[in-house]
Amino acid sequence: xxxxxxxxxxxxxxxxxxxIAAGGGFAxxxxxxxxxxxxxxxxxxxxxxxxxTTPSQDRLAFGALDLTLTSAADLRDLLRTWTTAAERMxxxxxxxxPGNEPLAPPEDTGEALDLHAARLTIxxxxxxxxxxxxxxxxxGLASRRPQALRELPALPGEDLEAERSGGDLxxxxxxxxxxxxxxxxxxxxxxxRGAATLRWTQLGFGRTSSVTSSQETxxxxxxxxxxxxxxxxxxxxxxxxxxxxGAGEPQRWMHGGSYMVTRRIRMLIEAWDRxxxxxxxxxxxxxxxxxxxxxxxxxxxxxxxxxxxxxxKPAMPLNAxxxxxxxxxxxxVAILRRGYSYTDGIDAxxxxxxxxxxxxxxxxxxxxxxxxxxxxxxxxxxxxxxRHTGSAVFAVPPGAVRGGYxxxxxxxx
Amino acid sequence: xxxxxxxxxxxxxxxxxxxIAAGGGFAxxxxxxxxxxxxxxxxxxxxxxxxxTTPSQDRLAFGALDLTLTSAADLRDLLRTWTTAAERMxxxxxxxxPGNEPLAPPEDTGEALDLHAARLTIxxxxxxxxxxxxxxxxxGLASRRPQALRELPALPGEDLEAERSGGDLxxxxxxxxxxxxxxxxxxxxxxxRGAATLRWTQLGFGRTSSVTSSQETxxxxxxxxxxxxxxxxxxxxxxxxxxxxGAGEPQRWMHGGSYMVTRRIRMLIEAWDRxxxxxxxxxxxxxxxxxxxxxxxxxxxxxxxxxxxxxxKPAMPLNAxxxxxxxxxxxxVAILRRGYSYTDGIDAxxxxxxxxxxxxxxxxxxxxxxxxxxxxxxxxxxxxxxRHTGSAVFAVPPGAVRGGYxxxxxxxx
Numbered sequence: 095x096x097x098x099x100x101x102x103x104x105x106x107x108x109x110x111x112x113x114i115a116a117g118g119g120f121a122x123x124x125x126x127x128x129x130x131x132x133x134x135x136x137x138x139x140x141x142x143x144x145x146x147t148t149p150s151q152d153r154l155a156f157g158a159l160d161l162t163l164t165s166a167a168d169l170r171d172l173l174r175t176w177t178t179a180a181e182r183m184x185x186x187x188x189x190x191x192p193g194n195e196p197l198a199p200p201e202d203t204g205e206a207l208d209l210h211a212a213r214l215t216i217x218x219x220x221x222x223x224x225x226x227x228x229x230x231x232x233x234g235l236a237s238r239r240p241q242a243l244r245e246l247p248a249l250p251g252e253d254l255e256a257e258r259s260g261g262d263l264x265x266x267x268x269x270x271x272x273x274x275x276x277x278x279x280x281x282x283x284x285x286x287r288g289a290a291t292l293r294w295t296q297l298g299f300g301r302t303s304s305v306t307s308s309q310e311t312x313x314x315x316x317x318x319x320x321x322x323x324x325x326x327x328x329x330x331x332x333x334x335x336x337x338x339x340g341a342g343e344p345q346r347w348m349h350g351g352s353y354m355v356t357r358r359i360r361m362l363i364e365a366w367d368r369x370x371x372x373x374x375x376x377x378x379x380x381x382x383x384x385x386x387x388x389x390x391x392x393x394x395x396x397x398x399x400x401x402x403x404x405x406x407k408p409a410m411p412l413n414a415x416x417x418x419x420x421x422x423x424x425x426x427v428a429i430l431r432r433g434y435s436y437t438d439g440i441d442a443x444x445x446x447x448x449x450x451x452x453x454x455x456x457x458x459x460x461x462x463x464x465x466x467x468x469x470x471x472x473x474x475x476x477x478x479x480x481r482h483t484g485s486a487v488f489a490v491p492p493g494a495v496r497g498g499y500x501x502x503x504x505x506x507x
Numbered sequence: 508x509x510x511x512x513x514x515x516x517x518x519x520x521x522x523x524x525x526x527i528a529a530g531g532g533f534a535x536x537x538x539x540x541x542x543x544x545x546x547x548x549x550x551x552x553x554x555x556x557x558x559x560t561t562p563s564q565d566r567l568a569f570g571a572l573d574l575t576l577t578s579a580a581d582l583r584d585l586l587r588t589w590t591t592a593a594e595r596m597x598x599x600x601x602x603x604x605p606g607n608e609p610l611a612p613p614e615d616t617g618e619a620l621d622l623h624a625a626r627l628t629i630x631x632x633x634x635x636x637x638x639x640x641x642x643x644x645x646x647g648l649a650s651r652r653p654q655a656l657r658e659l660p661a662l663p664g665e666d667l668e669a670e671r672s673g674g675d676l677x678x679x680x681x682x683x684x685x686x687x688x689x690x691x692x693x694x695x696x697x698x699x700r701g702a703a704t705l706r707w708t709q710l711g712f713g714r715t716s717s718v719t720s721s722q723e724t725x726x727x728x729x730x731x732x733x734x735x736x737x738x739x740x741x742x743x744x745x746x747x748x749x750x751x752x753g754a755g756e757p758q759r760w761m762h763g764g765s766y767m768v769t770r771r772i773r774m775l776i777e778a779w780d781r782x783x784x785x786x787x788x789x790x791x792x793x794x795x796x797x798x799x800x801x802x803x804x805x806x807x808x809x810x811x812x813x814x815x816x817x818x819x820k821p822a823m824p825l826n827a828x829x830x831x832x833x834x835x836x837x838x839x840v841a842i843l844r845r846g847y848s849y850t851d852g853i854d855a856x857x858x859x860x861x862x863x864x865x866x867x868x869x870x871x872x873x874x875x876x877x878x879x880x881x882x883x884x885x886x887x888x889x890x891x892x893x894r895h896t897g898s899a900v901f902a903v904p905p906g907a908v909r910g911g912y913x914x915x916x917x918x919x920x
Contacts, residue, residue: 153685153712155850192730193795196785203780204730204795205713205848208723257855272566272685272712276850280860284780292860295852299566299685299710300618310621317605317617367616367697372609382606382617435618437568437689438851439708442670447693447705 132210132270138181140493142338143500145217146352146430146456147327150305151268154298154434154452155275156356157283158261158486159290161223166233169224170505172289176218176265176282177499183274186211189281203284205277212271216278218500219354219488223262238504240345242353242459243489249464250471251482258358258484261293266354266454268432272297294484296358298434298452305432311385311393314451315361315435316479318378319385322393323420325430336428339458347503350492352456355429355463358436358484361450366479377475379414387416399423413475424469427462429455450480460487545623545683551594553906555751556913558630559765559869560740560843563718564681567711567847567865568688569769570696571674571899572703574636579646582637583918585702589631589695590912596687599624602694616697618690625684629691631913632767632901636675651917653758655766655872656902662877663884664895671771671897674706679767679867681845685710707897709771711847711865718845724798724806727864728774728848729892731791732798735806736833738843749841752871760916763905765869768876771849771897774863779892790888792827800829812836826888837882840875842868863893873900 136144163169179189183206190201225239226232245260267278276297283292302314303321306328314320325332334340339348366374371382379397380387389398389409397420401409410417421428437449455463471477494500549557576582592602596619603614638652639645658673680691689710696705715727716734719741727733738745747753752761779787784795792810793800802811802822810833814822823830834841850862868876884890907913 193784196788197783199781200730200784200787200795202730203728203776205726205728207726207730207796257853273848276712276848276862280776280862283860284777287777291858292853295850295860297710297712297850299689299712313618313620315616315618317613317615317620363616363693364697364700368612370610371606371613374613375609382613383620435686435689437708437710440670440705445704447696447708449689449693 132212133186134213135185135211136213136215138184138216138494139496141350142352143217143490143493144184145215145266145268146337146432146490147305147333148215148268149309149327150301150303150432151213151215152270152301153268153272153275154296154301155267155272155279156296156298156452157265157279158221158293158295159263159265159283159286160293161232161262161290163289164232166235166505168289169233170499172286173218173501173505174499175285177494179281179285180216180218180278180500183278183281184211184214184216186214189285203277203281206274209271209274212269212274214267214269214274214278216282217266217268217354217490219264219266219490220501220504221260221262221264221486221488223260235504238345238347240343240348240489242343242461243487244460246355246460246464246485246487249467249482251467251474251477251480252471252485253481253483254485255483258294260486261488263290264354264356264486264488272299296436296452296484298436300435302433302435302451303431305430314433315363315437315449316366316374316378318374318380318382319393320433320451321431322380322385323397323416325428327430332428333430336462337430337456337458347491348489352458352490353460354488354490355453355455355457355460356484356486357453357482359451359453360441360448360481360483362446362479362481363449364446369479376411377415377479379410379416388414397422411475413473415470415474415476418470418474419466424466427465429457429462429466431455456490545625546599547626548598548624549626549628551597551629551907552909554763555765556630556903556906557597558628558679558681559750559845559903560718560746561628561681562722562740563714563716563845564626564628565683565714566681566685566688567709567714568680568685568692569709569711569865570678570692571634571706571708572676572678572696572699573706574645574675574703576702577645579648579918581702582646583912585699586631586914586918587912588698590907592694592698593629593631593691593913596691596694597624597627597629599627602698616690616694619687622684622687625682625687627680627682627687627691629695630679630681630767630903632677632679632903633914633917634673634675634677634899634901636673648917651758651760653756653761653902655756655874656900657873659768659873659877659898659900662880662895664880664887664890664893665884665898666894666896667898668896671707673899674901676703677767677769677899677901685712709849709865709897711849713848715846715848715864716844718843727846728776728850728862729779729787729791731787731793731795732806733846733864734844735793735798736810736829738841740843745841746843749875750843750869750871760904761902765871765903766873767901767903768866768868768870768873769897769899770866770895772864772866773854773861773894773896775859775892775894776862777859782892789824790828790892792823792829801827810835824888826886828883828887828889831883831887832879837879840878842870842875842879844868869903
């Protein structure tokens with residue numbers, strides 16, 4: 095079955111369903127993605143893991159897991175199993191046999207059987223706990239720990255919930271169809287039974303940051319275009335300088351990898367929605383409709399930190415978000431963002447919407463994020479309207495080659 | 508601005524963004540919906556509210572609100588405001604002015620400004636509390652209460668959470684883009700400030716039941732095709748018989764309306780995933796891959812309740828889900844389902860995924876649902892793998908005509 099797509103599989107097994115499915119589109123009322131785009135796949139194998147510099151897809155399912163296995167050999171087995179299943183799913187093929195064996199549980203849970211690959215990427219990372227937990231070298235891997243991989247220090251502006259933070263492993267599944275993304279996290283979790291348990295998950299329904307230079311800037315739940323000045327995944331120089339771990343790293347298994355920081359940033363939406371347009375724009379430092387900086391007229395105009403208004407004050411306030419976040423004011427620190435909007439119902443304590451931005455950033459050292467957040471958390475005008483409620487950091491190893499598995503550089507005996 | 512679409516608005520205000528946006532599709536990495544389909548709108552005004560018999564869109568945002576206003580006149584004002592904003596949003600136009608007045612809060616929150624209409628429908632309903640709460644006639648509307656609208660009785664197989672149940676008003680927003688659906692619920696909630704507060708919300712990421720005869724049957728999170736035998740919204744006879752309130756209803760304002768029942772049905776996914784294919788198929792009464800009944804070979808084959816297997820037992824077990832749910836075994840009771848898959852992270856008590864089906868059904872009397880659920884809740888083999896954790900019932904009035912508002916039949920002085 096390895097060469098059948100899910101669509102073809104359905105046709106073969108489903109008694110004529112292919113004919114219906116191939117019609118696609120509006121008349122059938124099924125998912126309206128353009129067929130050619132929806133069937134597009136990003137290769138799983140490669141120098142880098144997909145899902146870092148890959149154009150950001152529209153939807154996210156993210157899972158963080160805690161390891162219950164007890165040896166490096168078991169971790170190796172899990173990563174081999176995950177690699178095989180993940181590579182299949184990114185081709186639009188079930189994780190395993192979805193049901194030819196009546197007396198066994200199906201090897202794929204089935205909810206994505208009729209769906210396209212939808213540009214699925216699956217990105218796997220290692221939390222600090224893989225190398226040490228409470229001073230214990232759980233799997234004999236402490237000597238292979240990269241210096242840069244440590245739990246993040248306490249940072250200003252955070253109000254973290256343990257049950258939304260941390261984790262030994264992460265699975266970031268991005269796709270244009272949320273059911274395809276969820277299916278990936280669910281099946282990898284299922285395959286980890288006895289080896290790891292889910293610690294937290296997060297769905298993202300709308301991508302914010304664009305990741306390549308051809309992607310349009312999307313709006314976040316504050317209604318502003320988000321990520322205009324994001325690094326671009328197709329800018330190789332910037333990736334080598336800021337995002338991809340280079341030859342200077344003593345832990346060779348991380349060469350070509352990156353570090354992922356996730357922050358669940360709740361937006362206090364009701365308060366924001368009662369704020370005047372002027373205040374919103376002064377807080378962000380950009381115009382809401384056009385996305386232009388306050389010192390310009392078009393979205394991609396450069397930020398002018400010296401410009402002054404008619405009143406003599408800086409046209410871009412000193413505490414405006416984009417001013418404080420800009421590399422020009424931060425000693426050149428830059429990160430590659432890959433964020434998604436989320437909403438998780440009502441916050442029980444406040445009775446208000448629990449919604450905001452699930453921030454994901456890749457950098458060659460988590461200290462890039464830490465520096466930035468120390469500054470933003472202390473003085474950003476935006477802090478009045480946001481709370482960081484979840485946090486995690488992962489070492490994302492380079493991609494696997496065919497025949498290898500994700501993390502084989504770390505676990506090679 | 509009323510005649511500008513959000514796309515045109517962006518072009519007008521955004522300094523050339525229109526040129527980029529019009530390209531659409533993969534190269535830009537933006538939402539990949541086919542442009543023509545994504546720009547499709549369903550009319551808000553009409554004999555019935557849209558979102559009942561309308562082809563089911565791919566994504567759901569649902570909000571239930573509690574009224575804090577204190578008079579029928581205030582409720583009338585709220586519904587007028589909602590009607591104006593909802594009609595605009597379903598055309599792909601902002602709820603109000605998103606930002607030409609610097610010293611006022613924007614009249615639209617902005618996150619859908621660049622997005623298509625995406626076939627958005629907004630459906631509004633009244634919970635029992637509009638007519639009575641704790642024996643009190645809160646708004647002088649008790650005499651207009653339809654007999655059929657009562658809180659649902661306790662039903663077998665439920666483990667309801669108050670904070671996921673009930674509500675005085677509901678807003679069902681269905682669209683092919685989740686950000687468009689969320690935007691609708693958020694903006695109607697914002698416009699209700701001082702009149703109503705959110706009680707609970709639910710996102711659905713994958714439609715299950717097809718609602719018209721041309722829609723393909725989708726899979727739920729158990730991996731089975733769900734809703735093959737659903738009533739069809741384009742079958743007028745069936746709608747009149749089972750779904751749309753007719754002239755027999757003494758409350759004339761409900762003529763052409765319907766009753767909505769929502770049930771948040773958690774699936775015990777980890778247990779299901781460990782079950783054999785055989786057990787899964789005997790539980791549902793259908794084959795997993797093809798969707799055919801156990802007594803047939805193709806998805807739409809009729810159920811045969813008399814067929815016996817080689818062992819002499821019924822080929823379709825007596826407690827199989829589709830057997831117990833079929834009108835043929837239920838005195839003809841039928842409902843129109845419009846369900847969505849959901850996942851809301853990890854259930855704190857069990858440490859397992861909180862995922863399943865957000866069930867929405869329309870019927871001309873909630874007793875249709877009650878009868879069905881009494882039977883299913885008592886003996887359905889599926890009960891081992893599901894829990895009903897949320898529940899609500901709403902009277903959904905007929906559609907508004909231009910110049911009127913949703914619920915004007917009820918609130919006319």
